[in-house]
Every structure is written in structure tokens, then in C-alpha cells.
Amino acid sequence: MQKLLTIVLAAFTISASAQSQKAEYFKLTRAGFNEKNAYATTAFVEQFFRLPGNKGFDESIYKVEETLKKAGYVKQKQNEFEAPLTYRIEKRPMKRDAWEPVDANISIVGESTPLQSFKTNRNMIPIYCPSTPEGGVTAEVVYVNKATKEDLQDKDLKGKIVFGDISTQRLIGLAAKAGAVGAIGFSLPAYNQPTKHTTSIQFSGMQPNAGIWALFLSYASKERLKAACEKGKVELKVNITTKSYAAEELTIVANVKGTLKPNERFVYSAHVQEPGANDNASGVGTLTEMARLTAQLVKGGKLKPQRTLTFLWGDEITSTRRYIVEDSIRAKGILWGMSLDMVGEDTEKTGGTFLLEKMPDPSAIWTRGNDKHSEWGAGDVKEKDLFPHYFNDFVFDICKEQGKHANWTVNFNPFEGGSDHTPFLQNKIPGLLMWHFTDVFYHTDNDRLDKVSATTMKNVGISALTVAYTLISADENTASATVAQVKEDALARLKTEFDLSKAAIASGKSAKDEKHIIEVWGKWYIDALATIGKMAVDPKTTRVGSTIKVATLAIEKQTQDYINAL
Structure with missing residues (x-):
């Protein structure tokens, strides 16, 4: 009895200590994250059409630098650990010239109102599109339906503009071969709701x-031009101005030095390129405010990170992958990665909800029950691709806690890929994505500042910082509490999967296949528990290992019980 009481008291003490640590970090981040700062940076960045090397991209990088300098980060001279707070701007030659749009207009000859203008449709010019000759082009429009060789072979396209109710990219090659001067078309996925x-x-x-x-045409412009073509001959006046020039690609990296294990680190990444406000000016703005607050807390002695915290802004996937692979020694110390992409959504306007995209777990293979993929689409995940780790549940539970505190809706989706979390995973580093979907304005020129919520950015920033602060200074109590948390999440998931499999078998599905699903989930969580052993910065006893063994036995038993019951 005395031994049992001792174990219970020890577990209570561990849990209370870990909860106290997390509560303190929540207190610091909730009080210190200034959503007005995040929103102001987002507003600055979103005014530009941002591509690597162009003016808008570079101005955004220098805006981040300005904030870092004011916060106390010093420009790195020799190495990133020469001061507690450092930053550097990496410059690399580009294989092709930088490109930026300047202006464009389309008018139907004889009509007073322009068909479409760059001032209202900044995405109308394809990236790498050349300018029209000075003064623009006036030419007859030839309307085509399918843009096949057969569709075009009987049409005189020389010196004319090809227009189709299909994607512009499908028109370009055929139009160029036929001697046309230009191509215009329309294509939007259904989730953008183009008719609305x-x-x-x-x-x-x-x-x-x-x-x-x-x-590119909007739905409204396409319908208007189509109607005009159906009435007879139509001529368009088109004027396009773009710029191309030699430039360097910029990436900015800031570091908060760990005091005990500086070479082990948590890395955040927010990509600068893409022209939208939510995608991804909001990620840039949120991460910049996170870096500012972190510097404030470190300088004030309220945060004493034992591992390093790294903030990275650059070209999506490219900069993050390069950061990982170009220095193999540094890569070995990257313990966690997190991508902030589309994190500022005003969901009442854009739709969807905040999502945490999980590392590959069995839900990416067997997506059922409350699990569902976004309209981005599922990735091709096989059992060999599964990535068991405590990071999924650890981050999601912190997000849920902030959601409960702030009345903020938090959901998750199985792994899909496509953002800055993928380079981490490809290099066997735990990596997660914070984002929103479905967004009806995704990748469109209606993704503007009025669709951004400062409150959402604060909730994301608080959650992301609390995760990192907890992990970069994790002790044995943190690790033991995480074992208990992951065990609880595992048992809940196994119960859910058991109920789904039981119903599936009743409806005629193979019992063998359903048992296999339970087996894979059990193994995934057992392997995830094993990864907690390295969480503590400076483990002094074998207590964490013991708690992992006990939790593992419980999951193994429950997994087998469910398999036997099917």
C-alpha cells in the first residue's frame, strides 16, 4: 500500500510540475504576443507580389530584419552563437532572373469599361509573362472550346489572341505554334467557388x-468576353508591363541560443513568396512577432532556453530544405520543425478552420471516422512512410488547450504535404504544419488583408511558441507527463479505431484487414512512446524509461484485446 501511494504521489508531482511549466509559458505568450505587430507586418508584406529575388520579396525580408534588430538580435559576423540573439541574411545567386508584375489591362474595343485590370486582379499576369510591346496590342479574339490540334487547325490564329473557357496554360503552346500573339483563358478549382x-x-x-x-481571366471576365464573342467579331486592347532582372535570393535566419545544448534546436519556417495576405504574409507576420516576443522574454530573464530556437523566412520548401541539407552537422541537431503557412485566416470570411497537419500516422492511409483530408488532397502514404513520434499529440494537445482558453476552433488533418514541413519529414526530422483549409480565396487575388484576423494569428503564435518553449527546456517531468499524455491519446485512438473496425466487419469488410489496422495503430503509438526518451535536455535517472515501459505494456495489452475481440 505504501509503495502504491508513493508511486501515485510521484506521478501527481510529475504531472503538476509539467503542468506548471506549460502554464507559465502560456502565461508569458498570452500576455506578450502583440497581434497588432503581427497584423502590421502582414499588411506590409501583403502589398507586394512576392517571388524570390524581386523587390517585394526583398522588401519583406528587410522588414523582418528591421523588427529583429529592434528586438535585440545582432547581425551575425562569425557564427550564429557569438551572441544570445543573432540573425543573418543569406544571399545566393539565382539561376534565372527575378520577375515582377507591374501593370496590365484588357479592354474590349468599343466598350468604355475595361474587361479586367491589374489594379483589381493582381494575379491576372502569369509569372514569367513578358510585356506587350510599348503601347500595347490590339488584335482580334478567336474563341476556342477544347484547344486541341483539331480544334485549332482550321482557324487562322496568326496575329490574333486565342481565348478559351479552359486553362491558359493549355492554350499557350498551341497558340504560339499557330502564330497567335497572346492567349487568355479561365480555370479555377471548385473550392474557390468561382460562380460566387x-x-x-x-x-x-x-x-x-x-x-x-x-x-488569366476571372469567371466574371470570362463570361463577359464569351458573351461578346458569341455576338460576333471582338477585338481586344491588351497592355502588359512586367520586369525581369538579375538578382540574388535572400533567406533570413534568426537564432536564440540554447544555454545547455545550443546545437539541438527547434526550427520554425515561414515562406515569403506567394502574393497573398493569408498565404503567406500572415505566416511571415506571425513568425516575426514570435521572434520579437522571444527576444523580449530572453532579455528580461523570463525565458531561459536550454536548446536553440531558430526562425527562418525564405522561399517555400527550397529555403527549409537547404537549411537542413547544406550542413549535415547542424541537421543532426534539428529535433523538431514547424511550418507556419496560412495562419491568419478570418474563417468567417474564408471558410475552413485552423488545422494541424499531422506527421504521417495511420490516418493518412485509413482515413475514416472524424479524420478527413482537406480539399488539397491526400498524399500517397504507405505503411513504410509512417512517422511515429510524440510530436503529433504534443502539439495538438497544446493547440486544443489554447482553443479552449480562447474559444478558438482547432482541428487536424492527416498528412498531405506541400509546405515547409515536408523537408523536415523527408530528412527524418519531426515536422508539422499549422495552416487553414478550405479557404475559398486560396491562391487568388481576393486573398487580401481584409481576410486576415489578428486574433487568429495570436492564437497560432501562442500555441506555436508554447510548444517550442516547453520542448527546448524540457526536463524529466515534462517527458514523463508526455508519456502519460500520449498513452491516454493512444488508448482513445485505439477505442475509436476498434469501434470503426467492428462496424466495418458488421457491414461485410474483412476481419483480417480490420485487425491489421488496429495492429498498425498500436505499433505506431508504441514507437511514438519510444521517442519521448530523448525529450529531456539533461536526464538524470531512468524514470522516463520506466514510465515508457509501463505505458507500452498498457497499449500492447489494449491493442491485443481489441484484435481478439474483432
Whole structure:
């Protein structure tokens, strides 16, 4: 009895200590994160059409630098640990010239109102589109339906503009070969709801040196031009101005030095390129405020990170992958990665909800029950691709706690890929994505500042910082409490999967297959528990190992009980 009481008291003490640590970090981040700062940075960045090397991209990087300097980060001279707070701007030559749009207009000759203008549709110019000749182009429009060779072979396109109710990219090659001067088309996925949001255009690109210019139309513009073509001959006046120039690609990296294990680190990444406000000016703004607050807490002695915290802003996936692979020694010390992408959504306007995209777990293979993929689409995940780790549940539970505190809706989705979390995972580093979907304005020129919520950015920033602060200074109590948390989450998941499998078998599904699903989930969580052993910065006893063994036995038993019951 005395031994049992001792174990219970020890577990209570561990849990209370870990909860106290997390509560203190929540207190610091909730009080210190200034959403007005995050919103102001977002507003600055979103005014530009940002691509690596162009003016808007560089101005955004220098805006981050300005904030870092004011916060107390010093420019790195020799190495990133020469001061507690350092930053550097990395400059690299680009293989192709930087590109930026300047202006564009389309008018139907004889009509007073322009068909479409860059001032209201900044995504209408394909990336790498050339300028029209000075003064613009006036030419007849030829309307096509399918843009096949057969569809175009009987049409005289030389010196004309090809227009289709199909994607512009499908038109460009055929139009250029036929001697057309330009190509314009329309294409939007259903989740953008083009018949409702009729002025939206998704940004996209074209091959450099395609030989012609091209433009994208909104649904409203496409319908108007289509109606005009059905009445008879139509001429368009088109004027496009773009710039291309030699430039360097910039990446900015800031570091908060760990006091005990500086070479072990938590890395955040927010990409600068893409022209939207939520995607991804909001990620840049949120991460910049997170870096500012971290510096404030460190300088004030309220945060004493034992591992390093790294903030990175650059070109999506490219900068993050390069950060990982270009220095193999540094890469070994990256213990966690987190991508902030589309984190500022005003969901009442954009739809969807905040999502935590999980590392590959069995829900990415067997997506059922409350699990569901976003309209981005599922990735091709096999059992060999599963990535068991405590990071999934650890981060999601902190997000849920902030959600409960702030009445903020928090959900998750199985792994899909496509943002800055993927380079971490590809290099066997735990990596998660904080984002929102479905967003009806995703990648469109209606993704503007009025769709951004400062409150959402604060909730994301608080959650992301609390996760990192807890992990970069984790002790044995943190690790033991995480074992208990992951065990609880595992047993809940196994019960859910058992109920789903039981119903599936009753409806005629293979019992063998359903048992396999339970087995894979059990193994995933057992392997995830094992990763907690390295969480503590300076473990002094074997207590964490013992708690992992006990939790593992409980999950193994429950897994087998469920398999036997099917």
C-alpha cells in the first residue's frame, strides 16, 4: 500500500510540475504576443507580389530584419552563437532572373469599361509573362472550346489572341505554334467557388520565353468576353508591363541560443513568396512577432532556453530544405520543425478552420471516422512512410488547450504535404504544419488583408511558441507527463479505431484487414512512446524509461484485446 501511494504521489508531482511549466509559458505568450505587430507586418508584406529575388520579396525580408534588430538580435559576423540573439541574411545567386508584375489591362474595343485590370486582379499576369510591346496590342479574339490540334487547325490564329473557357496554360503552346500573339483563358478549382466569388483569379506561371504573352481571366471576365464573342467579331486592347532582372535570393535566419545544448534546436519556417495576405504574409507576420516576443522574454530573464530556437523566412520548401541539407552537422541537431503557412485566416470570411497537419500516422492511409483530408488532397502514404513520434499529440494537445482558453476552433488533418514541413519529414526530422483549409480565396487575388484576423494569428503564435518553449527546456517531468499524455491519446485512438473496425466487419469488410489496422495503430503509438526518451535536455535517472515501459505494456495489452475481440 505504501509503495502504491508513493508511486501515485510521484506521478501527481510529475504531472503538476509539467503542468506548471506549460502554464507559465502560456502565461508569458498570452500576455506578450502583440497581434497588432503581427497584423502590421502582414499588411506590409501583403502589398507586394512576392517571388524570390524581386523587390517585394526583398522588401519583406528587410522588414523582418528591421523588427529583429529592434528586438535585440545582432547581425551575425562569425557564427550564429557569438551572441544570445543573432540573425543573418543569406544571399545566393539565382539561376534565372527575378520577375515582377507591374501593370496590365484588357479592354474590349468599343466598350468604355475595361474587361479586367491589374489594379483589381493582381494575379491576372502569369509569372514569367513578358510585356506587350510599348503601347500595347490590339488584335482580334478567336474563341476556342477544347484547344486541341483539331480544334485549332482550321482557324487562322496568326496575329490574333486565342481565348478559351479552359486553362491558359493549355492554350499557350498551341497558340504560339499557330502564330497567335497572346492567349487568355479561365480555370479555377471548385473550392474557390468561382460562380460566387466571380472576380477571383489564382496565381500561376508560364514557361519563360514561351514566345507569346498570356493572361488569366476571372469567371466574371470570362463570361463577359464569351458573351461578346458569341455576338460576333471582338477585338481586344491588351497592355502588359512586367520586369525581369538579375538578382540574388535572400533567406533570413534568426537564432536564440540554447544555454545547455545550443546545437539541438527547434526550427520554425515561414515562406515569403506567394502574393497573398493569408498565404503567406500572415505566416511571415506571425513568425516575426514570435521572434520579437522571444527576444523580449530572453532579455528580461523570463525565458531561459536550454536548446536553440531558430526562425527562418525564405522561399517555400527550397529555403527549409537547404537549411537542413547544406550542413549535415547542424541537421543532426534539428529535433523538431514547424511550418507556419496560412495562419491568419478570418474563417468567417474564408471558410475552413485552423488545422494541424499531422506527421504521417495511420490516418493518412485509413482515413475514416472524424479524420478527413482537406480539399488539397491526400498524399500517397504507405505503411513504410509512417512517422511515429510524440510530436503529433504534443502539439495538438497544446493547440486544443489554447482553443479552449480562447474559444478558438482547432482541428487536424492527416498528412498531405506541400509546405515547409515536408523537408523536415523527408530528412527524418519531426515536422508539422499549422495552416487553414478550405479557404475559398486560396491562391487568388481576393486573398487580401481584409481576410486576415489578428486574433487568429495570436492564437497560432501562442500555441506555436508554447510548444517550442516547453520542448527546448524540457526536463524529466515534462517527458514523463508526455508519456502519460500520449498513452491516454493512444488508448482513445485505439477505442475509436476498434469501434470503426467492428462496424466495418458488421457491414461485410474483412476481419483480417480490420485487425491489421488496429495492429498498425498500436505499433505506431508504441514507437511514438519510444521517442519521448530523448525529450529531456539533461536526464538524470531512468524514470522516463520506466514510465515508457509501463505505458507500452498498457497499449500492447489494449491493442491485443481489441484484435481478439474483432
